[in-house]
Amino acid sequence: MNVNRPFSFLFLLGVTLLLPHFAQAQLVNMEETWREFLGNQKTSNVSKLVKPEKSQPANYIKYCLMYANSYFCADNIPSADKMMREITTINPEVQAKVPGFKERYEGMKVKIKAYKDLVPVWQRFLADKGSITRKDIAAVPEAKKVCEKGTLCKFFYMTAHAYYCEANLEDARHHFENRVLKLAKTSFDPKNVAGLNEEIEMMKLVWAGIDELTPVWSKFIETDQSPGFETEIPVIACYTVPNIKVCLLRAAADFCGTGAEMLEKIKALQASMSHDVPGDVADKIAWLEAAVNKSNKELANLNNIWDKFTPKEQLPNGATYAHIFVCDRLAEVKAYLMDGLSNPCTAGEAALDSIARIRKDHKPSLDDVCTSKLKKLKSLVNNEAAAIAKLNKAWEDFLPDHKLSNPADFGFEYCDKTALTKAYTMDGILNICDRGQQRLDDIETVRAEYTPSLDAKTTEKIDFLQKEVERLNQEAADLKKAWQYLVDNDKVNTALQYKHEFICDREAEVQSYLLDGLTDPCASGKDALAEIEKVMSAHNPTLSSTTLAQLNKLKNSVKNETNNLAALNKTWKDFVPDDKLSAPLDIAFEYCDKIAQIRAYIIDGTVNFCAQSEQRLADALELKTSFSLSLDATTQSKLDQLDKKVKQAAKDLEDLGAAWTLYTQTDTLTSWPEGYPDPDTLVRDQIRLVDFYCDKIAQTKSWAIKGLLDPCEKGDAYLAKINALKTKHGLSYDNDLACQVHRLKGKVYQCKYWTLVREARRVTHLERETFGPKSAQIMYGELNSDKQPCETTVVYEPLGYIGVRYTVAPHLCQKTNLAKMGDPEYYKKIASWVDDEVLSKYCESNMRCKEDFFIYLEGHTDGYRFSGRKYDQSLDIPQGTPYTHFLGDKDGTVDTLQKETRHITRELKSNMELGIARAWTVKAQLDFMNVPITIGAYEHPETEKGGEFRKIDIELNITNLLLDFYEKTLNRLVKESGIGKRPARGC
Incomplete structure (x- = not known):
């Protein structure tokens, strides 16, 4: 490790020294690329740059814009959009600090927008190609400037298509081949744009087809001869002239096979575009349409005439038809068959020659009808001489007696119209009933059209046929007139003449003998039936219902005369005693015995007097006069009786x-x-x-x-x-x-x-008589008690049909102060009783029962003379108060006077005023009832003295108390009776 430390140090030192140089080189590369980008609008690729950090905003936006342009030109729109969005994340102020950035950035946005704006136009184009015009495409002008090849290709393809729709084939082809196809040959793949590749391939076929079509069409226009055209040119609906030319070439090459089909296609192609076709194309369309229509029309016309011709081999009047049918040689055969068969004498041989030529050249397949007609035409043309020889032999046999030794064996089709006339003449005479008139018409037609030369014998036979037909027709008309008269009038008109032999109508023979028999069944009925039997046995004609009815009538008349007379005599015997029948009338009314017939008329006229009397009386009198009959006494008497009854009925x-x-x-x-x-x-x-x-x-x-x-x-x-x-x-x-x-x-x-x-009134009165006394008794009990020194009587009586009257009479059995007579409680009892015990029992809610309710108060004084009296309190009876004054006399009579009071205050001067005062005092207590109140005074004579004559009559007059009860009762009775509503008045 220690050994390597010097080396490591040196390496790190070298890297440290190199880093600034690398960064500087990268920066230099970015600037060079940016300058190149600004100088070349079409630059679509940039050197592969290291993406700067956003901490270097200027470089970052330049990087994004160059790559956005690169992506866009490479048809990578999503990536281009992404780069454009990255630019928006940087402070816009940075853009202004970068030279040239703003212009290229805005230009980029325009191009992307053009790309997007063209998308819906392309989609509309794919959905409806004819809907996009150059104006629609020009609405996106930037689309043709972009480096994105898909947009360019769509833009120029739609432009080419629009020119094609405008019939501007030169510009259309220029844009397609020099723009669209060149773009398609670059790295751009049209398959990446929906629908574009298919459109390009289709358009290639269009221009290839047009290139192939152009010389063929020119040759067709020059020579009028078409070699056909096999290539299919795709249809662009907005401009279909090339496709129409293809249809015309195919129709001209095979008119019979495709002419009509191509015409229909051409019409559809024309309908899809708005352009007028060029003149040469229009001429050819007009030719094809005329040829198809002529062929179809002429063929339909021929077939229609053929259908009418074939049954009887007769052409319709004025029929014309073509003879050349290049698409249907069988139709040509039919045309010549009609020529020959309709006029074999003049056109038969030529028709056969034409048919032979057609069959040799075109070999049409003949159907059964044409084969049969051709055979007949050959026979007519070849067998005329033999047919005339056979006809002449029959003619010689026919001349002596209008008969043939053997059945007729000759035809009715001859070129020799003299022979045809002889054939019609023989057939008309031999079959005069069925075809006599028809053959006369045929002969007339032949003579009018051909003027054949006829010898004397032929003319004689024609005249014979004419006269026989006229004779038979006249005899039939005479019989028909006589027969119709019989049917309409039920009797024979003896003035009408008729024959008895009808070789054409054996039923007419039967009718002639029926007329004989029915003219006088008694004299000729049996003979007529015998003749009818002969006709039926020999010919067995079918008889109509009318003829059968008359035959049965004659048979019954002849057969049943004896039976009918027996039935009539029995009925007459039953009728004579009382002019009545013990059974329904069932007799005949026609007899050989005319007196018996009169009796039948008398019976019918009497028994069915209304329906038959006048007619049967007239029938009987006419019969008696017509046959000068002398009637027996009984028959004459019955006839006189009928006459008398008819006249009496009239009277x-x-x-x-x-x-x-x-x-x-x-x-x-x-x-x-x-x-x-x-x-x-x-x-x-x-x-x-x-x-x-x-x-x-x-x-x-x-x-x-x-x-x-x-x-x-x-x-x-x-x-x-x-x-x-x-x-x-x-x-x-x-x-x-x-x-x-x-x-x-x-x-x-x-x-x-x-x-x-009346019944409703009766029921109402019973109700009133039950209720009235009971209610009066109740009031009597209310008004009389131990506390009352004097009796008050209550008397009920009926008032009118529906009213009641209660007379409440308080008796003044002792001297009573007028003030005491005014006890309110006493009168309230009366009012309550009226409401509770009277009105409430019968009044409905509308209280109609209270209408016309009034009270009459009558003060009574006895026979003691009243000398007058003064009172402390004023009675205050107004002057002019009306009252009734009853003045009793010793003999029991009463004088009734209508008077008016003086102003009565504190002083009473007479019995009359005392009675008035008593009534007035009670009135004052009853005014609260709100009903009209009148008063009166009754002076009893001096013979009537005592408390029983001193009283006040309170008459309660409830005029309509039972009105509702009465009306309900009446309505119920009307409903139960079923008499319904009263008929409307008037007419």
Whole structure:
């Protein structure tokens, strides 16, 4: 160890001496790097420096700024941000002391901000490339100055893309190749920026595709011939012209295979961009669209006509169609088939030649329909001569008798229109029922269109066909007219003529014989049925329901005459005694025996008088006159009776009309006073009504009048009949009848209501007669006691329908001072009794029962003459006080006078004034009851003396005491009765 000590010392000394030199070298390196950094804006790498301590703030911020720049240019943004944050930890005053620091520091912040500002623009671009314009990119101008290659690459790629969207392909390509691709060839890796590498690769394909497309397109424009184009050029939606050119090249190279598909793609590509396509492209689009539309339209038109043509091989009127379909050679075959088949004589051979050429050149596959039509066209073109020979042979066989020895074996398609006319003529005559008129129409069409040369025999046969068709039509029309008359009128019109043979309509033959039989079933019915049987056996025609009905009618008429007569005679025997039947009417009304038929009419008219009387009487009289019949006495009598009843019914209606007019003009009230409506005393003796009328309205009127005449006795019953009749027959009334029925309802309601009113009054009176005496007895007990020297009587009596009157009469059995008559307690008992024992029993909360409650006080004096008296206290009876003066006479009569008092104070001069004073004194005690009080004086004659005649009558008149009880009772009775609400007044 000791040996090494000198060496250690020397080493330490050397290190000590070297340290200042190392620090100085480091400082020199920092300054040189800083000067280089300040002098070169694009410096992105600095020499590897030792990081200074923060105790050397100037060097520390220079170090951080240079490394921030280095990191930023190396695309290490997080580290660059970190270095920038370190600078902020140093006192800002240091920055000013470092030359050039402030400018580079602020510039660095601008670049980092540009980097960050471009990030959302790029994200928007990736989401919607067409949304970013050069204006959006120019909003971040510093982005193109930064050394960070990702930002530069994004900036210039979006710029290139924006130029492309503007259709500025030159600038777009310049920015892409001279900016973007050069950046991508540096150490910068586009994969480190989301979406950038994919965009660059896509754009490379676009420009490669455009380079390949340009000469091919130029050649196509020059020659109009397309070799196609296999390369796929990516679609940039904002500018799709290259893609449209690709579609056009492919469509032109294979129009049938891809034309329509490419047109749809082109429309979609056009819709995605706002640019107009160049003129040469627009011309080619117009060509493709026209070609596709023409091809589709012409093919659809041909197929539509073909569908209509194939069933009968007839072209629709005015049909036109193309013949060249480069994409569908089968359609060309169809076109020529229609040419040939619609006019084989003039176009058939040419059509076959065209079809042969198409099949040789293009080999289309024919479906079954086309194969069949082609075979037929060949047959028509090749077999005309043989067909005409066969037709002429049939014609010679047909001429003598309009018949063929063998079944018809000729066609109806000939180029020779004379032959065609003969074929139509033979077919029309041989099948005149089914095709006679049709063949005449066909012949007319041929002659009008082709003017064939016809010989005399052919013309003769055409004329024969024409006349036969007209004859058959006329005979059918004659029969139809006669038959329709029968159906409509149920009888035969003998003036109409008709035939009996109808080779085209065997049902018509049956109808002709039915007309014969029904004209007179008695004379010709059996013969007609025999002829009908022959027709049915020979031809078995199907008969309509109408014909069957008439046939059954004729059969029944012929078959059932005997049975019908037997049934009629039995019914007649039952009818004659009393004009009635013991069973429902079930007879026929048509007979060969016309007297029997008249009897049937008489029975029907009598039994079903309302429905049938007038018609059956007219039928019987017409039959009697038409056949000049002489009736037996019984039949004539019944006919006369029916005639009389019909006339009487008419007279009944006439009288009812007069009664209706008289009554409705006489009784016009639509509301009635209290009480029952009065029965009629004016009209009933001036009118005539019967019990029954056929006319339902007339019946209703008669019942309405009868009900209104006696509304309370009969009105309800007649109203029920009226309602039942209206419901049963669904009657509708005019205003007058509706008004009278409504009046009857009102009167009937009034009758029912007043019956209930009387019952309510009766119940109320029973209640009053039970309550009134009992309550009077209670008051009597309250007012009389041992302390009372004189008796007070309490008398109850009914007042009107719902009121009560209590007469409380204190008797003055001894001389009583007027002041004593004024004991308040005595009168309070009366008031309390009225409240507690009378009003509270029947009054509702509204106290209506107290309405019209009044008190009458009557002072009585006996027959002793009163000589007058003076009092210490004034009575103070005002002058003019009204009172009733009753003056009794010896014979028991009473004179009643209405008078007014003088001003009575302390002096009474007569019996009358004494009575008034007594009443007035009581009034003063009862005024607290707040009810109207009147007074009176009763002077008894000298024959009536004593205490029983000295009294005061206190009449308590409770007019409406039982009003609520009465109304509740009446309402309950109305509800229980079910009469409902009163009908509205008036009509």
